Amino acid sequence: MPDAMNYLITGAARGIGRGLTRHLLSNGHRVFLIDSNLTELTNTSTLLQKSGYNQSNFQISHTDLSDRGSIVLAVSAAKEFFTGRLDVLINNAFPTPHTWSNSASMDSTNVDIMAEWDRKLAVGLTAPFFLSRLCIPLLTSSPSQPGTIINISSTRAHQSELNHEVYSAVKAGLIGLTQSMSVSLGQKYKIRVNAISPGWVHVEDENAAGDAEGRKWEDGLTEQDHEWHSAGRVGKVEDIAKAVEFLVTAGFVTGTEMVVDGGVSKKMVYPE
Numbered sequence: 001m002p003d004a005m006n007y008l009i010t011g012a013a014r015g016i017g018r019g020l021t022r023h024l025l026s027n028g029h030r031v032f033l034i035d036s037n038l039t040e041l042t043n044t045s046t047l048l049q050k051s052g053y054n055q056s057n058f059q060i061s062h063t064d065l066s067d068r069g070s071i072v073l074a075v076s077a078a079k080e081f082f083t084g085r086l087d088v089l090i091n092n093a094f095p096t097p098h099t100w101s102n103s104a105s106m107d108s109t110n111v112d113i114m115a116e117w118d119r120k121l122a123v124g125l126t127a128p129f130f131l132s133r134l135c136i137p138l139l140t141s142s143p144s145q146p147g148t149i150i151n152i153s154s155t156r157a158h159q160s161e162l163n164h165e166v167y168s169a170v171k172a173g174l175i176g177l178t179q180s181m182s183v184s185l186g187q188k189y190k191i192r193v194n195a196i197s198p199g200w201v202h203v204e205d206e207n208a209a210g211d212a213e214g215r216k217w218e219d220g221l222t223e224q225d226h227e228w229h230s231a232g233r234v235g236k237v238e239d240i241a242k243a244v245e246f247l248v249t250a251g252f253v254t255g256t257e258m259v260v261d262g263g264v265s266k267k268m269v270y271p272e
Helices: 015-026 038-050 068-081 113-139 165-189 208-213 223-227 237-249
Strands: 006-010 030-035 058-062 088-091 148-152 192-198 257-260
Touching (some): 006 113, 015 030, 058 068, 113 148, 113 165, 148 165, 192 237
Parallel strands (some): 006 030, 030 058
């Protein structure tokens, strides 16, 4: 990868976002981490410092992506941190859990799932659109070498699970947004926009609880879990990092969805 690139990552405090941050820092890049979970964000910052990463190479931003005013402030801070130039925007954030909380379903009458719908749509789909708009000046600060945008979608945009309505809708929306932005931003600014759709990427070790318990990536996985994948194993954060590396350097690739799922979505499943 090119040396010393500037990355802004949302949902960077845990899971795939945290793993990407660590991978990028280890390769000499600078990262601006956005997350709404202050506990996880502080924990990640502490871990990065303990691991020897220079704090001048990363900065955290406690930001509620459902609040547009907070996003504006975060972009302003990122602009200052990067001295005006952003090479890669990675829209990764989505509120957990992926299912409806409190064991709700779309026909529940005892809980207000519409409030949850509104928040997850705001964070998972509206924020990437708004953040991308705000970052255009940073991504085009060097017109001869414009930056790129990567949206983290999911195979759940194509294959649904029980009670995943908002997650599937948001992730499918990101694919549509990716396609449209690639045309609009490509024609006017030469900004490339792509999506990565992970399948099962095991990240139970990428959070504060996992750190406290000393979890390893393989913990909790069975041979059957690995064998379910045509690639022979469950996914790792590094698999997504490699997809990011490709899309950042692939100058003729834009508007595409890269599926990283070990082949599961190509597998026919019959009832036993």
